[in-house]
Amino acid sequence: MQIYKVGGAVRDRLLGIPVTDIDRVVVGATTEEMLAQGFRPVGADFPVFLHPKTGEEYALARTERKSGRGYGGFTFHASPEVTLEEDLIRRDLTINAMAEDDQQNLTDPYHGQRDLEARILRHVSPAFAEDPLRVLRVARFAARYAGLGFSVAAETLELMRQLSESGELEALTAERSWKEISRALMEDQPQVFIQVLRDCGALKVLMPEVDALFGVPQPEVHHPEIDSGIHTLSVLEQSALHKQPLTVRWACLLHDLGKGLTPEEEWPRHIAHEHKGLKLIKAVNERFKAPKDCQELALLVGQYHTHGHRALELKASTLLELLQSFDVYRRPQRFEEFIIACEMDARGRKGLEQRSYPQADYLRGAASVARGVAVQPLLEKGFKGPELGEALKRERLKALKAYKDSAST
Template sequence: MQIYKVGGAVRDRLLGRPVTDIDWVVVGATTEEMLAKGFRPVGADFPVFLHPKSGEEYALARTERKSGRGYGGFTFHASPEVTLEEDLIRRDLTINAMAEDDQQNLTDPYHGQRDLEARLLRHVSPAFTEDPLRVLRVARFAARYAGLGFTVAPETLALMRQLSESGELEALTAERSWKEIARALMEDQPQVFIQVLRECGALKVLMPEVDALFGVPQPEAHHPEIDTGVHTLSVLEQAAQHKQPLTVRWACLLHDLGKGLTPEEEWPRHIAHEHKGLKLIKAVNERFKAPKDCQELALLVGEYHTHGHRALELKPSTLLELLQSFDVYRRPQRFEEFIAACEMDARGRKGLEQRSYPQADYLRGAATAARSVAVQPLLEKGFKGPELGEAIKRERLKALKAYKEQA
């Protein structure tokens, strides 16, 4: 029995990056031997075990054969005869197909170290095209390592394009796709993830609503970058630079989908794009079964982001409606995330990345003013039921009028 550290742990150590998860592969062992040593089996598909003390995953060396569509369409074969090289060749990228023993001796049959030095994301073998999830994984690695100068090898991009055109991407489950998308959006340069998906034709398959934004112009006075797709990437980039949470990043990606529906004769204006985009945002949300908080914020940001930009001009009554829509009284955090998404949208424009956004503090102040209205005095005056609701609304409106006059 020989045990090797494999994959990301080896890659990140060689890159000088912190190693978080460690995967181990066991060569020359049987399931019975692993159980005898106290390892606990997990999963039914192939033999993976948890270490009795550390809880880390140890997998028996295995080969795999394509047996159906999609990410799960594989038959695995594990036996003591499977070599380390046979196990490594089924991996996606050369930089993930290295192993090291307990003395840190490197096994690198597919030249992963050479590709690390060349800053290339390159597939290990033609079997790359058997797993459609790899398109998303490679785009995610491109987003993670873009800051180190990594790019996707042209021949790997060609295979990703082949996969995108094959219909295999449609076989991915919403859960698997969302897991990759969510992880990619939380990388340092999530805009690169979208760019790579677009380059290989996968964006058109997975998110045609986002793909449709590229080539759609906006008024240059507000958008020096002009192209709506380029603007969306910039907004996502700003969200990452400002360390925004996943909810905000997802909303940033989808906020302008309505502009993809504007007839060409109306370009570069996009009248009512906020309302038109809601059905598209809803469709993307449902396609990937995004978590509820991501879904809700994306829809609210899509509908109200221009309200955010025009906050200083809004009438008190409109401002009150906006606050009610977000339920700022019970869910203050969601309104904070809306403000953040609006600010990222304002900064995601060529040459305006450092602009100030006074609307943020103004909106926070408005929320505080509305929340400061006390209900108890109204109850003491005898208001109840619908009348109490109207009385609270009147008092909040009064508070917002006073706030606007002072601001």
């Protein structure tokens, strides 16, 4: 029995970055031998075991064969005869197909170290094209390591293009797709993930609503970058630069989908794109079964982001309606994330990345004023039920008018 560290643990050590997860593969062992040593089996698909003391995962070396469509369409074979090289060849990228023993002796049959040095993401074997999930994984690795100068090898991008055109991507489950998408959006350069998907034709399969934004112009006076797709990538980039949570990044990706529906004769204007985009945002949310908080914020940002940009001009009554829509009294954090998404949208414009966004503090102040209206004096006046709600609304409107007047002087 021989045990090796494999995959990301080896890759990241060679890159000189912190190793977070350690995967181990066991060569020359049977399930019975693992159980006899106290390892506990987990998972039904292939033999993975937990170490009796550390709880870390150890997998028996295995081969795999395509047996159906999609990510799950594989049969696995694990036995003591499977070699380390046979186990490594089934992996996606050469930089993930290296192994090392306890003395850090490297086994690198597919030249992963060479590709690490060349900053290339390259597939290990033609079997890469059998697993559609690898399209998303490679794009995610491109987003993770773009800052180190990595790019996707031309021949790997071509295989990803073939996979995108094959219909295999449609076989991915919403859960598997969302897992990759959400992880990719939290990488340092999530816009690279979207760009790589577009480069290989996967974006128009997975998110045609986002793909449709590319080539759609916007008024240059407001958007020096002009192209709606480029703007979306820039907004996503800003959200990562400012370390925003997944909810904000997802909303940034989907906020302008309505612009993809604007008839060409109306370009570069996009009248009512906020409202038009809601059905598209809802469709993308449902396609990937995004978490509820991501879904809600994306829809609200899509509908109201231009309200955010025009905050200083809004009438007090419109401002109150905006606050009510977000339920700022019970869910203040959601409104804060909306404000942040609006700021990322404003910064995601060519040459305007550093421009101040006074709307943010103005909206925060308005929310604070509305929340500060006390209910007790109204109760003491005898208001109750629907009448109490209306009285509270009137008092909040009065407070917002005073806030707006003081802000403009």
